[in-house]
Amino acid sequence: MTSSKVTSSVKDEKLIQHRRNQMIKGAVALFKEKGFHRTTTREIAKASGFSIGTLYEYIRTKEDILFLVCDSIYENVKVRMEAAFVTENATTEHLMEAVRAYFFLMDEMQNEVVIMYQEMKSLSKEAQEYVIKKEKAMVRMLENLISDSAPCQLKTSDISLIANNIFIQGQMWGFRRWMLQKDFTITSYTERQVHFLLAGLGVSERQVAANGSKYS
Amino acid sequence: MTSSKVTSSVKDEKLIQHRRNQMIKGAVALFKEKGFHRTTTREIAKASGFSIGTLYEYIRTKEDILFLVCDSIYENVKVRMEAAFVTENATTEHLMEAVRAYFFLMDEMQNEVVIMYQEMKSLSKEAQEYVIKKEKAMVRMLENLISDSAPCQLKTSDISLIANNIFIQGQMWGFRRWMLQKDFTITSYTERQVHFLLAGLGVSERQVAANGSKYS
Amino acid sequence: MTSSKVTSSVKDEKLIQHRRNQMIKGAVALFKEKGFHRTTTREIAKASGFSIGTLYEYIRTKEDILFLVCDSIYENVKVRMEAAFVTENATTEHLMEAVRAYFFLMDEMQNEVVIMYQEMKSLSKEAQEYVIKKEKAMVRMLENLISDSAPCQLKTSDISLIANNIFIQGQMWGFRRWMLQKDFTITSYTERQVHFLLAGLGVSERQVAANGSKYS
Amino acid sequence: MTSSKVTSSVKDEKLIQHRRNQMIKGAVALFKEKGFHRTTTREIAKASGFSIGTLYEYIRTKEDILFLVCDSIYENVKVRMEAAFVTENATTEHLMEAVRAYFFLMDEMQNEVVIMYQEMKSLSKEAQEYVIKKEKAMVRMLENLISDSAPCQLKTSDISLIANNIFIQGQMWGFRRWMLQKDFTITSYTERQVHFLLAGLGVSERQVAANGSKYS
DNA sequence: CATGAATGAGCGTTCATTCAT
DNA sequence: AATGAATGAACGCTCATTCAT
Structure with a gap:
């Protein structure tokens, strides 16, 4: 279930869930290695397999x-x-x-x-x-x-x-x-x-x- | 005793010890509140009671x-x-x-x-x-x-x-x-x-x- | 042709060429007047017609x-x-x-x-x-x-x-x-x-x- | 003869001449290696054999x-x-x-x-x-x-x-x-x-x- | 005269975020 | 819905210069 605490500008709930799972997977790998602060949003987008613009379609802030x-x-x-x-x-x-x-x-x-x-x-x-x-x-x-x-x-x-x-x-x-x-x-x-x-x-x-x- | 791992451009060992104690005290208060990454070197300098320039006389990096x-x-x-x-x-x-x-x-x-x-x-x-x-x-x-x-x-x-x-x-x-x-x-x-x-x-x-x- | 010695985070080669020409033109004017060291990256960005952030999309260092x-x-x-x-x-x-x-x-x-x-x-x-x-x-x-x-x-x-x-x-x-x-x-x-x-x-x-x- | 273009707060002309010769010798060696801008006044003072404070007794600016x-x-x-x-x-x-x-x-x-x-x-x-x-x-x-x-x-x-x-x-x-x-x-x-x-x-x-x- | 600790303006650089396409 | 170029506030750090001792 989508975490309703975080708002997205995308409507398709299924897609949101999918994209967020990609993000989480990529982010965990990066956070583990460099920590949250040393990891950039660009890196997370890349590790998630999409662009920085797309990343921000599914979250509001880092x-x-x-x-x-x-x-x-x-x-x-x-x-x-x-x-x-x-x-x-x-x-x-x-x-x-x-x-x-x-x-x-x-x-x-x-x-x-x-x-x-x-x-x-x-x-x-x-x-x-x-x-x-x-x-x-x-x-x-x-x-x-x-x-x-x-x-x-x-x-x-x-x-x-x-x-x-x-x-x-x-x-x-x-x-x-x-x-x-x-x-x-x-x-x-x-x-x-x-x-x-x-x-x-x-x-x-x-x-x-x-x-x-x-x-x- | 001064931590010899960290080099200072100031020569007076007593002073180094004193200034570093000020720094540590200020830094702990700030780190506690906002964490290391969210704390700026300027804030640490201010909390320590001296200028950013002076801070960097006693350390090399954040x-x-x-x-x-x-x-x-x-x-x-x-x-x-x-x-x-x-x-x-x-x-x-x-x-x-x-x-x-x-x-x-x-x-x-x-x-x-x-x-x-x-x-x-x-x-x-x-x-x-x-x-x-x-x-x-x-x-x-x-x-x-x-x-x-x-x-x-x-x-x-x-x-x-x-x-x-x-x-x-x-x-x-x-x-x-x-x-x-x-x-x-x-x-x-x-x-x-x-x-x-x-x-x-x-x-x-x-x-x-x-x-x-x-x-x- | 783009100088491949300098890397850019922008992908569009045409745009890189265009922006770099702007940069070079602006930089030459400034370097002539004040020399490389006295010229700031912000001044170069301004003279090139874009922001400091954009400047650094096309180069890595001054x-x-x-x-x-x-x-x-x-x-x-x-x-x-x-x-x-x-x-x-x-x-x-x-x-x-x-x-x-x-x-x-x-x-x-x-x-x-x-x-x-x-x-x-x-x-x-x-x-x-x-x-x-x-x-x-x-x-x-x-x-x-x-x-x-x-x-x-x-x-x-x-x-x-x-x-x-x-x-x-x-x-x-x-x-x-x-x-x-x-x-x-x-x-x-x-x-x-x-x-x-x-x-x-x-x-x-x-x-x-x-x-x-x-x-x- | 002392270069009268550069003012000093020291009175003794002989000393001025001596100190400035030290400075010039140190500075030339440093400028040759790193250029004027990359050389710091502290480095020049050190290479000249006296302190930064003393350096500024014999010149006004870098x-x-x-x-x-x-x-x-x-x-x-x-x-x-x-x-x-x-x-x-x-x-x-x-x-x-x-x-x-x-x-x-x-x-x-x-x-x-x-x-x-x-x-x-x-x-x-x-x-x-x-x-x-x-x-x-x-x-x-x-x-x-x-x-x-x-x-x-x-x-x-x-x-x-x-x-x-x-x-x-x-x-x-x-x-x-x-x-x-x-x-x-x-x-x-x-x-x-x-x-x-x-x-x-x-x-x-x-x-x-x-x-x-x-x-x- | 000599010292060196103190200062802070100013620099190069980064990066979260936006928005036109 | 997806892209990535553009932005600029904000950061870590340097260093010429001053001044109390």
């Missing part, structure tokens, strides 16, 4: 492109996460499997994550809030899963803390790759983080690891 | 300012951390106290931390490596403390993982303030993170919390 | 403009010289007529010549060599003509010397105008220089001057 | 330095030429010997000559006129010698032309070195130019070359 990129990242993450999250009668195993899915997703989306971390500040206050809202919604999903699956009663603030810890541990796999990716693979990283998570929750690992995971 | 800022952040953190870290016969209590000191430091340095996260990419590859080296050295300090104080034998990769988790949990207090600082104060945040850390290490909290902390 | 000017001067001189030079069965009369044509051309192009003399040093080493090559090619044309038309056998080094003398005598009409243009017109200057040239070659003037010149 | 350099060049040439010029009962041999002396001087002063050609335009109109006056005076010296020594009656305009030809032939040895200094040494160059000069004057070489020259 910031719109960054917004489109950020929005698209969250959309992708959201779709993938919803597929991995069980919402009813969740067990600790469900939680662990969701965490694993999230970590593997973060591995796939390292570049996008780094972009989010580095360029979010370049968005307008308004757009930042929109994006933060999306991040909060995702954390809430995780909180619900923790809450549902927790073996014992946890304080809501503790649930929130654990959810946030998991979230940034997933993201840090990407933005601290220079620190982590010599000692770990995504598989071993995931396994050990899950291990400490369980320990933190006071769950014996044996209880959970009985049946294997998709991700190990 | 990037030098960012480097000076990053370098100064690490220098400050390092000095403070070294004071908080026990290096001999460390106990779990020592570790916890060091973690608390680190979290409170991160609370003080929120703006600087956010700048580091967002602008490090704007440094030259060379300067990035220099800064990463400093970050790695600090993580190593923490690893040593964990290793020394651990109640049981831990794998070195696990030690590294725990150290990194602690590190980014401290940093995340700043860069995810919009998420955390409604539900927590730095004190409660620190307490709960320490709680889960101990749980992860398999240490009973009662054993440790007996004598109160400076930070609670 | 030095490119100087190169374009120098290149264009040589191109013009070359075209004019080739038209004036006989290449087969040349007689002394042909040589004299070519020299006269050259002197009159130098009279027309005084400003350009002065610019070349004063600003060539401002070109990059690479561009200087390119321009020197062109100058050498032109001297060679003259050498050939001298060689062909000489009444007696001359040493090649003498031919080269004579050619160079003629060349700078033509140029000096422009760059020493404050010395020469009170006592001479271009016609009388040409006539006397030709006179001494013939004397130097050991040719009686009567033999040559029989049939009048276009230039007297 | 242009003053260029003027000092130009003036000094002419002063040197003048002194040397006056020594080489016979003013009474001059013969063709005297003329030839003076020309040879001039050519060898131009060989020595190539850098200075090139600077004069390229940077004179950077002087103020007033200073240019002053320098041109000096050049004219020198040409006049040569004209007088030609006039005195000429074997036959020459028109004054022809004398002027010949003097100018000699002058720029000497200078061209320096500013066209890339063209001439592969085929000639200063000795052979001088000899051949003298040869053609004599031919132009209608003098048989044998009459003159009888007794050898200091310069061959």
